[in-house]
Amino acid sequence: MKTGLLDPVGDRRPARERACSLPAGPSEPLPPELADDLADDLHLERLLAAMSDGDRLTRDASRQVLLHPRSDPAVIEHRQRALSDCLRHRERVEELFALCQDALAVRRDILWLPLRGHPSSELSSNVRRLGALADHLEVLHTLCAGIEDEFSSPAFRDLAARLDQQTSPSALADLRALLRELALPDGLLITAGAAVDGTVEPVLARRTGLTHPHLLARMPVGHPRETFVLPERDQAGGEALAALRDRALEDLAHLTTSAVEEVTGFFGDLRRELAFYRGAVRLVDTLRDLDAPVCWPDPSTSDTTATLGIYDPCLALQRREAPVGNDLELRGAGLLVVTGANEGGKSTLLRALGLAQLMMQAGMVVAAEQFAARPVGRVLTHFAREEDSQLVHGKLDEELERMHRIVEAIAPADLLLCNESFASTDEAEGSELLLEVTRALVDGGVQIRTVTHLFDFADSLAQDEGVGAAFLRAPRDGAFQLVEGGPLRTSFGLDLYDRAFGTDLADPRTRPRSDTPAVPKEERP
CATH class of the missing domain: 3.40.50.300 (P-loop containing nucleotide triphosphate hydrolases)
Structure with a gap:
């Protein structure tokens, strides 16, 4: 899911207008040595220090945006309107940023073992993480209501509209129900077949009868009750059964890993883009405190x-x-x-x-x-x-x-x-x-x-x-x-000499002849 705070999601301009403008995407990035030269020559670190106030994330996000300029005026204006909203609604932006921080801390707080070859552990970890992320998505849905009421920029309003659908109460209820089932509270039901060479193939996980909506369908009456219990010391049998279980859960483990990465990737992108806007707001405040003027530039001019x-x-x-x-x-x-x-x-x-x-x-x-x-x-x-x-x-x-x-x-x-x-x-x-x-x-x-x-x-x-x-x-x-x-x-080298040594050689009225030594101003009668 794209955030769209820096770059619009899709291009809603008329086809004729799109055809007459530069592409919205970035130009080819500068080689690293030329980018470093640019930052050094323009003293960019001073600007980044004021934007970040010691925060590494804000500094890196701001440097990335500044060194990858957009050439489409529509994209520039999209960002300007978003920044204008950030200047007017600072508390709401801070709430969004703090939510992203908390959501990304889930990976640190919950043991995550996305190890290929251990699908059972991977699935179990992913289910816990998705459950915690669902709680953060619920808070995000609440914040979106305030964004739609207060913000005016297309960047924030479009983001809120998309999230309103994707994080609705019904969507999150479906997600939590699926996570309860993926936690396998009643064990794992699989089907397997035997290939010609005697190997077990395929191995598929099935939904258990407990998910069926009708009570009678969940009763064991009339169903076969054949069971097989492994002997307590049958290590080879236990390893074979564990391998069979992992094979059945492999696809589910990979799918839930992708889901975790998508949700955390969204929160990471949102945090990075908000970090840039927070830095831009901080810079505006700092320059205004110095009584230094700032303005909204016009990128649509025909003038260079x-x-x-x-x-x-x-x-x-x-x-x-x-x-x-x-x-x-x-x-x-x-x-x-x-x-x-x-x-x-x-x-x-x-x-x-x-x-x-x-x-x-x-x-x-x-x-x-x-x-x-x-x-x-x-x-x-x-x-x-x-x-x-x-x-x-x-x-x-x-x-x-x-x-x-x-x-x-x-x-x-x-x-x-x-x-x-x-x-x-x-x-x-x-x-x-x-x-x-x-x-x-x-x-x-x-x-x-x-x-x-x-x-x-x-x-x-x-x-x-x-x-x-x-x-x-x-x-x-x-x-x-x-x-x-x-x-x-x-x-005007004489001007520079005068400022350094206190003389006035640049003034033709007091300039000495070539055979007369220069006398500093304070030593003259």
């Missing part, structure tokens, strides 16, 4: 990205305050190039854009005042790395190797975030490498957001109108608000 006040939520969580937000409107541009002063907020904006895309396609709120973006297939990153401490690769070799893995895995409609790619070599070589990769990927339908100090690279794209790149520039005033503007040849 348009946002107001976007910021990096991980930076907000680290500093415990709302960072400076940025505005951005790319219209249809698939390529964004960010240049400008050092420490002007370029890398922070890049992370904010990547996290916003992942959060939107997970069905979460986004760290911005407004956010609209076209869903992508997957998000990949190519960020500058520190020098290899093992001295296995040079820095450029390592960058080229990572870019090679990305190019092999990337697909049209994916999003690539580049931060100072190929800055480990000289201006001419780095610009040429990055330019060739960027043009090839953009021509292949990949969206790219790149932060760079390579002027030749950025200037070549600015001169090429066919690429259709958009440009942002970090100003030198340290306000961390980027503005529209093409690349400049300077990276």
Whole structure:
């Protein structure tokens, strides 16, 4: 049984609408090393820590959802409406989650021996577990009534409607009656035949007369009473009889094992999906406590990205305050190039854009005042790395190797975030490498957001109108608000020097001649 809280069960949209949209399922998952790079580059662990608050299940569930973005706007909106219900009805969600925890503890509390070759023990254990799970299904049925009355999202209402039928009092009464019979309180009735070679075949379990609804049919009058009692010390006979019993119960044992796995699998899936929503609710509360804005993103826009006040939520969580937000409107541009002063907020904006895309396609709120973006297939990153401490690769070799893995895995409609790619070599070589990769990927339908100090690279794209790149520039005033503007040849290194050493060399009015030593501000008369 499917839960349907993250992904709709079936597609109820009109056929014409389905034909015009991307598939609801996930894209091909990223290779593990690229997924780890993405999580590291975007500082995803800070976000997961805020969502999980130390709970391993919530962290793992949230990471799984965030790193497997959905590209269908209908699926994204399905999750958004479910999350909206979770924000309004937190106590009911907590009750559902606690019920799933208790149901999954049944395996721990009841001895379970699903050992092939021991059908009697397997059946007996499964009957006890199914009996305990039936009690939890009964509680779930009660909770479903409240869900149908209070919740408005299709995710929760459809789940409640399905469970209302499958866990109805009559269905659970039938289940319990069957379990009483499978407990074999009056022994086991089997039929067996003899094959030509003398082996016993087949061996089938039968329902006993005690299940017959008429009393007279259960009376032994008129029925044969032949019996055979094994001698007390007949060990071989006892083993043969036990083997015969196990053969008769083998199919029933396997069927009840499948039933246990299906019910516990349902509770496990429901717990995992609720854990993600609980984490998303916790993140909303945390950001709001910091007075950091959040919004419901629009995944149905034709624009690649348009946002107001976007910021990096991980930076907000680290500093415990709302960072400076940025505005951005790319219209249809698939390529964004960010240049400008050092420490002007370029890398922070890049992370904010990547996290916003992942959060939107997970069905979460986004760290911005407004956010609209076209869903992508997957998000990949190519960020500058520190020098290899093992001295296995040079820095450029390592960058080229990572870019090679990305190019092999990337697909049209994916999003690539580049931060100072190929800055480990000289201006001419780095610009040429990055330019060739960027043009090839953009021509292949990949969206790219790149932060760079390579002027030749950025200037070549600015001169090429066919690429259709958009440009942002970090100003030198340290306000961390980027503005529209093409690349400049300077990276404002003097500004960085001034902030580090307390000088004002960047100010042309006080800039000393080349033969005059720089004097810190506090030492000047």
